[in-house]
Amino acid sequence: MVEDFLFDKTKIPLLHKALGVYSQRQKVIAGNIANIATPGYKRHDVEFETHFNDALTLGGATPLAGVSTQPMHMAINGSDPNQLQGHVVEPAETEKLASGVNNVDIDREMSEIAQNQIRFKYASRLIAQTFTQMRRAISGGGSS
Secondary structure (H helix, E strand, C coil), rough: CCCHHCCCCCCCCHHHHHHHHHHHHHHHHHHHCCCCCCCCCCCCCCEEEHHHHHHHHCCCCCCCCCCCCCCCCCCCCCHHHHHHCCECCCCCCCCCCCCCCCCCHHHHHHHHHHHHHHHHHHHHHHHHHHHHHHHHHHHHCCCC
């Protein structure tokens, strides 16, 4: 329909996914903080930015699909930006805090919360700007 044509040509679907992942990350960080005194707990993180940045570099366009005729050929951008998701992982860190309880560091988690909040605000502003540009285009470019 019209909304598929209109919105799929923008970065809105990618930014929508980013907002979902940032919300997921906030929950994971909150879980890390909640378990700061739990013996043996291993901190979790959400992987997303690397794949997201690659997709944004393509401008949200569907990547080229290449055909490999030789086993030594490199893949031509095989990831589909519409399939991006955040993945909860346990980082490979084996360090424990001086307390010896687990590897959750409150300073690191608070820093992660601040960074995540900035990312969320930035993505939401980009979505708002996209809608503003669309509204201006529809109304003929005048001020609204």
